[in-house]
Amino acid sequence: MSNVLVLGANGGIARHATDLFLRGTKTRLTLYLRDSGRLKNVDSSRVRIVEGDVLDFAKLKEAMSGQDVVYANLAGDLERMAKNIVKAMDATGIKRLIFISSMGIYDEVPGERYGSILEPYRKAAAVIEASDIDYTILRPAWFTNSDEIDYELTQKGQPFKGSQVSRKSVAALVVKLAESPGLEVRRSLGVSKPE
Numbered sequence: 001m002s003n004v005l006v007l008g009a010n011g012g013i014a015r016h017a018t019d020l021f022l023r024g025t026k027t028r029l030t031l032y033l034r035d036s037g038r039l040k041n042v043d044s045s046r047v048r049i050v051e052g053d054v055l056d057f058a059k060l061k062e063a064m065s066g067q068d069v070v071y072a073n074l075a076g077d078l079e080r081m082a083k084n085i086v087k088a089m090d091a092t093g094i095k096r097l098i099f100i101s102s103m104g105i106y107d108e109v110p111g112e113r114y115g116s117i118l119e120p121y122r123k124a125a126a127v128i129e130a131s132d133i134d135y136t137i138l139r140p141a142w143f144t145n146s147d148e149i150d151y152e153l154t155q156k157g158q159p160f161k162g163s164q165v166s167r168k169s170v171a172a173l174v175v176k177l178a179e180s181p182g183l184e185v186r187r188s189l190g191v192s193k194p195e
């Protein structure tokens with residue numbers, strides 16, 4: 001039975017993933033978020049809630065104790081967050097990281113240039129890729145709320161395929177990666193609904 005730390009646990013994808021972890025696996029979850037009052041109806045003996053900011057190194061390091069996988073579902077100053085996460089993982093000896101980023105960070109979407117809006121995502125990916133962590137970076141297409149799990153993957157260096165993907169699909173991929181040691185390690189994956 002593994003232990004997964006969810007950073008930014010009130011995020012849209014994270015809430016779907018929490019639901020899928022609890023319904024489909026035996027994984028124990030630590031839900032890390034800035035305002036624990038926002039999480040409603042999480043009633044499971046397999047869930048621990050930690051209130052904290054990812055930029056708070058001491059708190060983050062403490063929450064990492066005993067974890068097997070760190071799943072980061074964040075927005076904002078992602079470069080600073082990525083640096084803190086990598087540092088805390090190094091300090092605690094945790095190797096596995098699943099990090100939600102965005103399509104377009106390598107200008108890999110045919111016909112699109114997203115420019116400076118993706119700068120935090122690019123810089124965070126660079127921090128993670130320069131580390132010796134067993135990371136999987138996910139680069140999802142535009143999110144939809146479709147109640148479906150339907151996605152295909154592209155690897156770094158390949159042109160991105162498709163333009164959208166359901167939140168539930170990204171969450172299902174996170175759960176699969178967390179449950180499958182060694183799967184897509186040190187990879188950066190484009191995620192989209194097949195067209």
Ligand SMILES: NC(=O)c1ccc[n+]([C@@H]2O[C@H](COP(=O)([O-])OP(=O)(O)OC[C@H]3O[C@@H](n4cnc5c(N)ncnc54)[C@H](OP(=O)(O)O)[C@@H]3O)[C@@H](O)[C@H]2O)c1
Nearest residue numbers: 008010011012013034053054074075076102140141142143
């Ligand atoms: N919308 C799209 O179509 C699309 C497509 C591809 C990728 N993405 C990106 O994918 C990522 C995940 O998406 P999402 O919809 O699940 O994100 P989201 O709902 O915006 O969640 C991001 C979470 O990050 C948390 N957070 C921000 N700063 C934090 C800090 N310093 N410490 C702790 N938590 C912090 C926020 O917490 P609070 O609740 O405390 O604010 C929020 O819950 C985002 O970066 C998003 O931009 C989006």
